[in-house]
Amino acid sequence: MTDARVPGTLWFTRCPVPTATGVAADRGWLAAEFAPDGIAVRSLQDADPGADRATHYTHDLPGLFREGGNVPALWARSRGQDTRLVGLTWIEERQVVLVAPGSPVRGAAALRGLRLAVPRHDVPIDFWRAMALRGFEGALASAGLGLGDARLVDVPAAGHTGQWAAELDALRRGEADAVYVKGALAVESARRAGAEVAVELDALPDPAHRVNNGTPRPLTVHRELLERHPDLVARFLAVLLRAADWAAGEPEEVARILGAETGAGVEGVAGAYRAGTHRTLHPDLSGARLDLLARQEAALRAHGFLPEAVDVRAWADPEPLRRAHQLLAATTSPGPAA
DSSP states (O other), X not given: OOOSSOOSEEEEEEOSSOOHHHHHHHHTHHHHHHGGGTOEEEESTTSOTTSOXXXXXXXXXXXXXXXOOHHHHHHHHHTTOOEEEEEEEOOOBOEEEEEOTTOOOOSGGGGTTOXXXXXXXXXXXXXXXXXXXXXXXXXXXXXXXXXXXSEEEEEEOTTOOXXXXXXXXXXXXXXXXXXXXXXXXXXXXXXXXXXXXXXXXXXXXXXXXXXXXXBSEEEEEEHHHHHHOHHHHHHHHHHHHHHHHHHTTOHHHHHHHHHHHHOOOHHHHHHHBOTTGGGOOOOBOOHHHHHHHHHHHHHHHHTTOOSSOOOHHHHBOOHHHHHHHHHHHHHHSOOOOO
16 A cells, blocks of 8 residues: 655664664765655654654654664564564674673683673663673573573662663672673773673674674564555665665774764774674675574563564565665666667
8 A cells, every 4th residue: 555645754763883774864865865755854863852762662653764773673563563674784793791800700601600780771671681681691502501590680770870880880899790781882881990801792603692682683664654655665775775885885984973873982983893894784684684583582572571472574574675675776777878
């Protein structure tokens, strides 16, 4: 079903991490694509103070494109939000288990019996807590262990400011033996705390041990927008593919954009993302990525984060991305010979 009445505004939202959406927004390509149609393209993060930024998590806004963590995306779908999964990326974003300065703990097997800090935030979907649980779970699994082989310590986040602040404070006070952190700001926070790396999850050979909120990272749209305006969705995705193509040849520019997106300095960005990250921003719906997301869904459900099961493969719709590739090919292919 299509609707001839075009929406006045398309919205997008992304997490402060490497995304094709962030690159396209920085280049001004999303606004330029839809301006001839009289459609404004607005970022939820840059909207007026009165905008409902909670829709980044709930996806209550029908005209919203979301490229962000899978915990809120799966949670929204589990609660009945009528979204469709139209792409997945896999971007290695540094994930580590940290211990206090001078701790002898090294390697996943050494986590057995330790007190692992698990934050608790007063938010509708505590993706921070989910990330910690899944990070520890992946590290322990790499050594043939499970969460039951360690001690989980609840760490209330109230009263702390900044990412990972509550966990790192618990580590400093000796109330926990290890914390999980990830990303650019985590690199900087760990350095300030003097914490030491016990486990580098990025070094684990099995990607299943690195499945977490951002791996894989979903790109979702509302079914209503997709059914009423499939052409707009395909065009939006084509811009993201173009942005990912451009990023593949511009590592320095991507590093600059990442600094702006994450709020981290040069050292934080360089420490959080592998060389070659600028070449990994293309979304797809490969069977391998869908299988990894299904693993995440099952784990989140087992930990009580999802009220209902989400059939990942039924949620996925490959048609919009297929059409986006066709549009991009049509605009970049050479014209007929004279």
